[in-house]
Amino acid sequence: MKRTAILQRTGFVRRARDKQPKARASGGLKGRQRAVSAAEAAYWDRLASEIGCIACRVAGMTTSDYVSIHHIDGRTKPGCHLNVLPLCAGHHQQGTGNDKSLVAVHPNKARFEQLYGTQAELRALCHQRLGIAA
Numbered sequence: 001m002k003r004t005a006i007l008q009r010t011g012f013v014r015r016a017r018d019k020q021p022k023a024r025a026s027g028g029l030k031g032r033q034r035a036v037s038a039a040e041a042a043y044w045d046r047l048a049s050e051i052g053c054i055a056c057r058v059a060g061m062t063t064s065d066y067v068s069i070h071h072i073d074g075r076t077k078p079g080c081h082l083n084v085l086p087l088c089a090g091h092h093q094q095g096t097g098n099d100k101s102l103v104a105v106h107p108n109k110a111r112f113e114q115l116y117g118t119q120a121e122l123r124a125l126c127h128q129r130l131g132i133a134a
Contacts, residue, residue: 032076040081044069051129053088055102055116058125068092070105072119085122 036044052063067086074080087105090097091112094104105112105119116122127133 034076034078034080036081043082044084044086046130047084047086047126051086051126053091054085054122054126055087055091055105055112058116058122063088072123083123085119085126091116 047069048065048067051057052065053067056063067088070085070087070092071080072083072085077083085105088097088102090099090102091104093106094108096104103112103115113119117125
């Protein structure tokens, strides 16, 4: 008798189909990501619906309310979900969206800021348009 047959018979070998998928302890969040509160989600909705892509606005292009929320300084620090910019796919990730020629913040942060302004300036512009005190 082969060794694997003995181990399977005695229960020391688990077959792939016997393994249960591991549940994520963090509730679906990656690493140390912070959960988004209802107030933060409402802020994101205002950014999307009232501003659209801030880079498109600065460039004088038409914009839509279909945007990605770009975290300026990561997703783990306190207040990280309020330190964001609304960006269309093409201005958020290089090579995505309808217009593949747009300069995106990922991976061209320096060039993006040269064309549209620093991320802090763009955030201040968003707050100005929403009537939020800086």
